[in-house]
Amino acid sequence: MNEQTVKNLLASFQLPVEITGWKPFGHGHINDTYLVTTPDHIPDFILQRKNHLIFKDVPGMMNNIVLATNHIRKKLLALGEAEIDRKVMTYIPDPAGNYYVKDSDGNYWTLFQFVRDCHGIEEVTNPAQAFSAGRAFGHFQLQLSDLPGSLLIETIPNFHNGKFRLKQFNDAIEADAAGRVAEMKPLIDKLLARADEMTRLQDWLDKGEIPLRITHNDTKINNVLYDKDDNILCIIDLDTVMPGSALFDFGDAIRTLGNTSTEDEPDLSRIGFNREYYKAFAEGYLSESKSFLTPLERESLAFSCQYMVWEQSIRFFADYLNGDTYYKIAYPEHNKVRTLAQVRYLDVMDENIEFMKSV
Ligand code: GN1
Numbered sequence: 001m002n003e004q005t006v007k008n009l010l011a012s013f014q015l016p017v018e019i020t021g022w023k024p025f026g027h028g029h030i031n032d033t034y035l036v037t038t039p040d041h042i043p044d045f046i047l048q049r050k051n052h053l054i055f056k057d058v059p060g061m062m063n064n065i066v067l068a069t070n071h072i073r074k075k076l077l078a079l080g081e082a083e084i085d086r087k088v089m090t091y092i093p094d095p096a097g098n099y100y101v102k103d104s105d106g107n108y109w110t111l112f113q114f115v116r117d118c119h120g121i122e123e124v125t126n127p128a129q130a131f132s133a134g135r136a137f138g139h140f141q142l143q144l145s146d147l148p149g150s151l152l153i154e155t156i157p158n159f160h161n162g163k164f165r166l167k168q169f170n171d172a173i174e175a176d177a178a179g180r181v182a183e184m185k186p187l188i189d190k191l192l193a194r195a196d197e198m199t200r201l202q203d204w205l206d207k208g209e210i211p212l213r214i215t216h217n218d219t220k221i222n223n224v225l226y227d228k229d230d231n232i233l234c235i236i237d238l239d240t241v242m243p244g245s246a247l248f249d250f251g252d253a254i255r256t257l258g259n260t261s262t263e264d265e266p267d268l269s270r271i272g273f274n275r276e277y278y279k280a281f282a283e284g285y286l287s288e289s290k291s292f293l294t295p296l297e298r299e300s301l302a303f304s305c306q307y308m309v310w311e312q313s314i315r316f317f318a319d320y321l322n323g324d325t326y327y328k329i330a331y332p333e334h335n336k337v338r339t340l341a342q343v344r345y346l347d348v349m350d351e352n353i354e355f356m357k358s359v
């Protein structure tokens with residue numbers, strides 16, 4: 001991206017500030033994100049190119065985000081909270097009221113305020129952080145629990161639908177586009193063997209045995225922002241805020257936070273399950289969500305973690321088999337390494353499942 005592009009984009013948003021610089025920002029696998037700095041940093045901004053090959057309805061997605069953030073903002077105002085612009089994301093509309101601008105190449109760009117004096121964490125390092133992450137995601141679900149789901153679209157249809165993900169995985173095996181199936185056969189069979197068990201969650205949703213709620217759907221720990229004293233500020237990365245199951249959020253958070261290493265750790269011996277963080281996260285989450293969770297949801301929290309790791313395994317795996325068309329990769333075998341790391345984590349989780357249920 002060059003200076004003129006940045007200036008043109010900011011001009012389209014009619015942002016009345018001088019800019020002092022910009023640089024790539026964050027670790028997203030899907031969008032392109034830039035930090036745009038201003039003279040006194042009050043505030044700085046994030047300019048983000050949304051990947052419209054993945055998010056096929058960017059205006060619909062932005063409508064979801066604006067509905068959700070306005071809903072939260074109204075609640076914060078009613079509570080008389082201070083510094084609301086640090087407690088919910090603030091997106092900037094263009095003069096016509098659109099929360100995106102389209103460039104001459106057909107790319108969609110969005111702009112939001114950078115939350116000042118905040119930090120995210122890539123890896124939890126103590127139980128207190130895990131507890132507050134649980135509270136943060138539980139609270140986010142609670143804040144959105146009275147926003148009618150019918151107002152929101154599915155920004156990526158069937159995003160955490162296990163039956164749909166299984167079909168994509170089977171399609172990738174069938175097509176064998178990158179000629180990688182033979183090499184991976186034992187691991188493919190291992191994951192397929194658990195398909196019935198894992199697609200139970202979607203059965204419950206299909207039958208209405210667990211409710212659709214408005215959920216975040218990408219609850220990695222680095223999507224929570226904290227202030228300098230580690231108080232929760234807000235939840236970011238709202239692209240996948242849409243109707244979903246509360247279990248998706250719980251399970252996906254444990255997918256990253258319960259892992260003693262990263263989702264793409266090449267040394268499998270470093271992948272373990274952190275019981276202490278699991279327990280702390282669950283306690284934080286339940287402290288916010290107990291008023292709305294149903295008994296089946298509560299009973300299935302431990303299972304949801306296995307489900308989300310299985311789902312992520314087959315998502316990374318399908319992308320590897322397809323020849324790396326979805327996730328950004330840092331090196332050629334990255335999706336294979338990610339898959340192996342997720343499968344190892346699933347094994348480790350299985351060893352801890354009785355403990356997880358007991359919590
Ligand atoms: C993607 O881009 P990022 O890091 O926010 C993906 C998530 C995956 C995650 C794996 C829209 O999220 O679902 O869990 O990578 N987002 C989308 O790290 O597919």
Ligand code: MG
Pocket residue numbers: 218237239
């Ligand atoms: Mg994301």
